Amino acid sequence: MNRFRIFIELLIEALLALKENRLRSLLSVIGIAIGIAAVMTVSAVSSGGKAFVLKELETFGLRSVWVFRDYEDKDPNRRVREGSGLVEQDLPVLSGNCCPAVHQLSPVTLAENDPIIQWGNRYSNAAIKGVNARYLSINNDRLKLGRGLRQEDIRGRRPVVIVGETVGKDLFPQMENPVGSHLRIAGRKFRVIGVLQYKSRDLLASIGSEGGEDANNRILLPYTLVQQMNGNREISYLQAEAVSLNQAERAVAQLKQVLERRHRGAYQYTQVTLASYLKTVDRILSGITAMGVVAASTSLLVGGIGVAGIMSTAVVERIREIGVRMAIGANRRHILFQFLAEAVLISVMGGIAGLVIGLLLGGLLDLVTGFPLIPTTGGVLIGLIVSVLVGLASGYYPARRAAGFLPVEALRRD
Amino acid sequence: MIQIEGLYKSYWRSGVELAVIRGVDLFVAAGEFVAIMGPSGSGKSTLLNIIGCLDIADQGHYQLSGERVDHSIPHKLAELRARYIGFIFQSFNLIPTRTSLDNVALPLLYQGLSRSARKSRALSTLQRVGVADRSTHLPSQLSGGQQQRVAIARALVNQPQLLIADEPTGALDSRNGEQVMKLFKELHEEGHTIVMVTHDPVIGEWADRVVSLRDGVVV
Numbered sequence: 001m002n003r004f005r006i007f008i009e010l011l012i013e014a015l016l017a018l019k020e021n022r023l024r025s026l027l028s029v030i031g032i033a034i035g036i037a038a039v040m041t042v043s044a045v046s047s048g049g050k051a052f053v054l055k056e057l058e059t060f061g062l063r064s065v066w067v068f069r070d071y072e073d074k075d076p077n078r079r080v081r082e083g084s085g086l087v088e089q090d091l092p093v094l095s096g097n098c099c100p101a102v103h104q105l106s107p108v109t110l111a112e113n114d115p116i117i118q119w120g121n122r123y124s125n126a127a128i129k130g131v132n133a134r135y136l137s138i139n140n141d142r143l144k145l146g147r148g149l150r151q152e153d154i155r156g157r158r159p160v161v162i163v164g165e166t167v168g169k170d171l172f173p174q175m176e177n178p179v180g181s182h183l184r185i186a187g188r189k190f191r192v193i194g195v196l197q198y199k200s201r202d203l204l205a206s207i208g209s210e211g212g213e214d215a216n217n218r219i220l221l222p223y224t225l226v227q228q229m230n231g232n233r234e235i236s237y238l239q240a241e242a243v244s245l246n247q248a249e250r251a252v253a254q255l256k257q258v259l260e261r262r263h264r265g266a267y268q269y270t271q272v273t274l275a276s277y278l279k280t281v282d283r284i285l286s287g288i289t290a291m292g293v294v295a296a297s298t299s300l301l302v303g304g305i306g307v308a309g310i311m312s313t314a315v316v317e318r319i320r321e322i323g324v325r326m327a328i329g330a331n332r333r334h335i336l337f338q339f340l341a342e343a344v345l346i347s348v349m350g351g352i353a354g355l356v357i358g359l360l361l362g363g364l365l366d367l368v369t370g371f372p373l374i375p376t377t378g379g380v381l382i383g384l385i386v387s388v389l390v391g392l393a394s395g396y397y398p399a400r401r402a403a404g405f406l407p408v409e410a411l412r413r414d
Numbered sequence: 415m416i417q418i419e420g421l422y423k424s425y426w427r428s429g430v431e432l433a434v435i436r437g438v439d440l441f442v443a444a445g446e447f448v449a450i451m452g453p454s455g456s457g458k459s460t461l462l463n464i465i466g467c468l469d470i471a472d473q474g475h476y477q478l479s480g481e482r483v484d485h486s487i488p489h490k491l492a493e494l495r496a497r498y499i500g501f502i503f504q505s506f507n508l509i510p511t512r513t514s515l516d517n518v519a520l521p522l523l524y525q526g527l528s529r530s531a532r533k534s535r536a537l538s539t540l541q542r543v544g545v546a547d548r549s550t551h552l553p554s555q556l557s558g559g560q561q562q563r564v565a566i567a568r569a570l571v572n573q574p575q576l577l578i579a580d581e582p583t584g585a586l587d588s589r590n591g592e593q594v595m596k597l598f599k600e601l602h603e604e605g606h607t608i609v610m611v612t613h614d615p616v617i618g619e620w621a622d623r624v625v626s627l628r629d630g631v632v633v
């Protein structure tokens with residue numbers, strides 16, 4: 001109890017000493033604060049960036065895999081094969097029990113000769129995609145209005161479409177709800193049965209990785225109708241949903257195996273999986289974070305060295321005081337603790353200031369750029385722990401020096 | 415109170431060994447007022463520092479109040495200082511940024527006394543030495559004589575058995591020096607053991623006994 005009280009009192013002594021050198025203490029605090037703020041900001045940028053990219057990738061359905069013909073499969077010794085290597089007849093097999101890693105699957109058939117999309121004298125340049133009833137769920141699409149495609153629409157080749165927001169605005173600018181209106185594709189009349197919810201892909205669009213497709217400028221219709229318009233029974237590619245993120249590669253392998261067997265090796269297939277994109281994104285962001293943290297840590301290191309310098313100066317300046325304190329009853333541990341406490345107090349005050357600055361900076365950046373910075377509780381905790389450690393590390397040597405003097409030596413100096 | 419036998423102490427100055435204390439025996443009884451005198455370089459301050467457990471001897475035996483002083487354990491020395499000794503310095507050595515009251519209360523902090531206990535004891539000790547009215551002043555706002563009184567209060571606040579004073583009047587004019595010696599005399603009469611270093615024979619007069627040192631030996 002007594003000892004505890006002594007250490008509390010020494011902590012107060014340390015605070016008083018910092019107050020006596022207000023400017024110098026403040027400068028050291030700022031040094032640490034900048035370092036902690038930098039580390040905080042970097043880690044918040046990274047976690048914010050991850051969340052941001054993830055949010056956009058989710059608009060494709062995170063478990064999505066795409067399987068299509070590998071057009072570089074042409075064997076120079078063989079006749080060139082035409083076609084996508086995917087046909088209607090493959091579907092019953094692929095949708096059956098062939099592929100346990102596949103949760104659900106949709107054929108995607110694209111219109112071959114850019115059909116004109118119009119209503120009255122208004123035109124749209126939307127991408128036309130023939131899909132089945134599962135597509136919306138696979139692609140993580142939600143409906144703002146109306147309904148999705150049904151099995152009967154597919155089988156009956158019903159002339160119905162689901163449109164993206166942009167399509168609705170282009171063709172029916174006056175209408176709040178285009179469901180029930182009509183549009184023409186290559187002269188044929190279709191009824192709008194649903195409108196897709198808006199999808200934001202600002203970041204992906206800005207880095208041009210969207211595959212040239214505007215998520216909000218799409219028209220979805222039964223793939224059977226697109227086949228009819230194309231005049232064949234081909235499927236452009238498959239989009240499937242794996243049972244889980246880790247199963248994406250397996251789902252692809254299973255689908256490819258079935259296709260190669262069915263076509264007797266006539267075609268080779270390739271794939272894109274979001275899982276692999278996620279891995280890449282994660283790797284890139286982790287790399288950037290690591291570099292950022294190293295850079296930010298350097299400023300923290302400089303701050304720490306600053307504290308060590310200040311404390312060393314303080315020990316030299318107050319050497320006589322140290323001698324007096326020893327003469328009137330302080331032991332080495334008391335002296336060590338007092339100086340260590342000064343360093344840790346500077347560092348922790350810097351740490352708290354740094355966290356506040358980091359949070360403000362993050363909020364400001366979010367406000368200005370719309371890029372979300374996500375400070376994590378873990379990050380805040382680590383920031384505080386690191387600042388304590390920096391204080392201990394930078395204060396240890398000066399404090400040991402202070403405590404190591406023989407009282408007579410300390411008293412003799414001026 | 416103090417039993418010293420065969421004490422040796424030397425310093426190394428730029429590669430040359432300088433023997434400062436060369437075989438000193440010293441006995442001081444409890445309640446004695448002893449002045450150690452001698453010309454500068456005679457080793458009197460070094461001897462005083464060793465007695466006060468501020469410095470360590472190379473050789474010799476030292477018993478303080480019946481306890482053997484083991485010079486190899488710094489922590490033990492700190493404990494002995496805290497328990498038995500109050501120090502008074504020539505240049506007062508008050509902490510310049512603290513008030514008289516805080517300076518006097520500081521030794522009690524290391525004893526773990528509560529804030530209020532420290533304050534009341536410091537105040538009554540300031541009263542004892544006659545500068546209670548200066549308790550909220552900073553050292554720079556006090557005269558030399560007042561500063562030394564505050565420093566004496568700080569030495570007394572722990573109620574030590576032994577007072578160690580190194581040229582306590584060295585920085586004071588003769589009038590203030592005499593005042594301080596009067597205070598020493600009173601403290602002595604109250605039962606404190608005092609060991610004081612001085613080179614001033616007039617100040618030495620105040621002690622019961624003078625120990626003369628020359629070239630590191632008692633003469």
